Amino acid sequence: xxxxxxxxxxxxxxxxxxxxxxxxxxxxxxxxxxxxxxxxxxxxxxxxxxxxxxxxxxxxxxxxxxxxxxxxxxxxxxxxxxxxxxxxxxxxxxxxxxxxxxxxxxxxxxxxxxxxxxxxxxxxxxxxxxxxxxxxxxxxxxxxxxxxxxxxxxxxxxxxxxxxxxxxxxxxxxxxxxxxxxxxxxxxxxxxxxxxxxxxxxxxxxxxxxxxxxxxxxxxxxxxxxxxxxxxxxxxxxxxxxxxxxxxxxxxxxxx
Amino acid sequence: xxxxxxxxxxxxxxxxxxxxxxxxxxxxxxxxxxxxxxxxxxxxxxxxxxxxxxxxxxxxxxxxxxxxxxxxxxxxxxxxxxxxxxxxxxxxxxxxxxxxxxxxxxxxxxxxxxxxxxxxxxxxxxxxxxxxxxxxxxxxxxxxxxxxxxxxxxxxxxxxxxxxxxxxxxxxxxxxxxxxxxxxxxxxxxxxxxxxxxxxxxxxxxxxxxxxxxxxxxxxxxxxxxxxxxxxxxxxxxxxxxxxxxxxxxxxxxxx
Numbered sequence: 001x002x003x004x005x006x007x008x009x010x011x012x013x014x015x016x017x018x019x020x021x022x023x024x025x026x027x028x029x030x031x032x033x034x035x036x037x038x039x040x041x042x043x044x045x046x047x048x049x050x051x052x053x054x055x056x057x058x059x060x061x062x063x064x065x066x067x068x069x070x071x072x073x074x075x076x077x078x079x080x081x082x083x084x085x086x087x088x089x090x091x092x093x094x095x096x097x098x099x100x101x102x103x104x105x106x107x108x109x110x111x112x113x114x115x116x117x118x119x120x121x122x123x124x125x126x127x128x129x130x131x132x133x134x135x136x137x138x139x140x141x142x143x144x145x146x147x148x149x150x151x152x153x154x155x156x157x158x159x160x161x162x163x164x165x166x167x168x169x170x171x172x173x174x175x176x177x178x179x180x181x182x183x184x185x186x187x188x189x190x191x192x193x194x195x196x197x198x199x200x201x202x203x204x205x206x207x208x209x210x211x212x213x214x215x216x217x218x219x220x221x222x223x224x225x226x227x228x229x230x231x232x233x234x235x236x237x238x239x240x241x242x243x244x245x246x247x248x249x250x251x252x253x254x255x256x
Numbered sequence: 257x258x259x260x261x262x263x264x265x266x267x268x269x270x271x272x273x274x275x276x277x278x279x280x281x282x283x284x285x286x287x288x289x290x291x292x293x294x295x296x297x298x299x300x301x302x303x304x305x306x307x308x309x310x311x312x313x314x315x316x317x318x319x320x321x322x323x324x325x326x327x328x329x330x331x332x333x334x335x336x337x338x339x340x341x342x343x344x345x346x347x348x349x350x351x352x353x354x355x356x357x358x359x360x361x362x363x364x365x366x367x368x369x370x371x372x373x374x375x376x377x378x379x380x381x382x383x384x385x386x387x388x389x390x391x392x393x394x395x396x397x398x399x400x401x402x403x404x405x406x407x408x409x410x411x412x413x414x415x416x417x418x419x420x421x422x423x424x425x426x427x428x429x430x431x432x433x434x435x436x437x438x439x440x441x442x443x444x445x446x447x448x449x450x451x452x453x454x455x456x457x458x459x460x461x462x463x464x465x466x467x468x469x470x471x472x473x474x475x476x477x478x479x480x481x482x483x484x485x486x487x488x489x490x491x492x493x494x495x496x497x498x499x500x501x502x503x504x505x506x507x508x509x510x511x512x
Binding site: 099102 | 339350351353354355387396403405
């Protein structure tokens with residue numbers, strides 16, 4: 001199978017001119033097929049503020065009422081996505097911006113109301129990767145915004161990490177997929193404040209050990225758990241690292 | 257060659273809930289391959305107003321400074337486009353939202369500054385329809401926003417009529433294309449205020465006659481001229497009609 005790298009970057013990196021261009025340069029230099037999944041939360045909050053719409057977050061997730069859904073549709077699907085696409089085209093990559101509604105790539109279900117009503121937020125139900133894989137094989141580079149649809153005409157705000165993970169799994173039937181989660185640290189760290197304490201590799205047994213020792217904790221537990229599940233579902237490797245280490249050998253934490 | 261209908265609708269129709277749904281119902285019922293090109297000017301003006309950005313128009317064209325480009329990217333490429341895509345998916349059509357930057361479908365050149373500096377406005381240079389034709393043959397329904405790119409990383413605001421015409425010409429190498437321009441009248445009228453005076457067909461000789469008689473005048477001259485040029489470039493027919501007459505036989509003015 002041919003190799004494919006799927007990179008997920010947060011909003012902060014793609015929203016600032018300098019870090020965006022550095023990221024896209026590194027992304028363009030990666031060999032093989034590639035896919036980019038992006039966030040855009042800061043720009044969404046900024047636009048909401050300018051429009052007098054309050055941004056409410058619960059555990060890092062945005063409460064998405066009808067007006068907020070319009071804001072994220074404009075920012076994720078329009079402003080951030082199309083700016084990346086145009087800038088990748090300028091680097092000779094045949095980028096194609098997508099939400100989950102486009103070509104029915106990602107269907108989701110509106111999250112049921114329990115303690116919290118998240119509003120128009122979707123949990124991924126199904127990734128249809130066949131047409132996507134076809135396009136990738138023809139040299140197209142999908143750029144995916146964190147929006148999905150429910151098949152009933154509604155767009156839904158969807159976590160970008162989840163989109164990256166589920167898309168990587170679906171593409172693993174067509175390519176040898178490496179999934180890269182960029183975040184603010186150089187990798188999964190042994191000591192929270194020591195950037196030189198990156199754990200080079202994690203597998204299922206060492207993960208259980210690290211959790212029981214309290215070395216991996218908090219928000220890092222679901223991140224690594226999701227990575228392990230992606231690997232168990234056929235993704236070749238998941239790398240957790242900093243955006244400026246994309247493409248550098250030996251950087252970050254590799255989950256296998 | 258297989259048949260393809262390319263419909264261009266203005267902003268007004270796609271921006272109001274009721275007319276949007278009626279349009280998409282009719283569009284979904286059309287037989288054969290299809291493409292939708294949409295506007296979105298009213299929503300762009302509304303958003304600009306809410307953001308305190310002045311909308312300046314010269315001869316119906318929006319002066320597009322950097323802030324206005326962000327507004328139209330959000331509204332055309334995000335809000336309007338993705339809402340149409342999700343609603344077509346709900347009707348069983350495999351819609352794919354596109355700007356000209358996506359898959360490099362439409363390259364344009366920033367309009368040179370003459371009497372008027374239109375800012376980030378693009379004049380179409382080239383339509384790359386091969387990948388698009390491939391996708392259409394596989395059942396994908398492109399939904400095109402009035403934005404293009406210059407290949408240097410810049411999005412450009414571009415007239416939706418032009419996008420429709422140029423895309424129709426490029427697709428005419430792959431399909432038997434009928435281009436439908438929806439506007440507020442039932443067709444090209446003999447008497448401006450008589451909706452029953454639709455001229456059923458126009459060709460090059462009758463156009464010259466109608467212009468010399470003063471029956472076709474003003475903004476209708478370039479509309480019909482562009483339609484004739486599309487036909488001369490291989491488009492089978494151009495129909496000028498009202499959105500609620502889409503798909504009805506014998507409605508509107510057919511330019512051949």
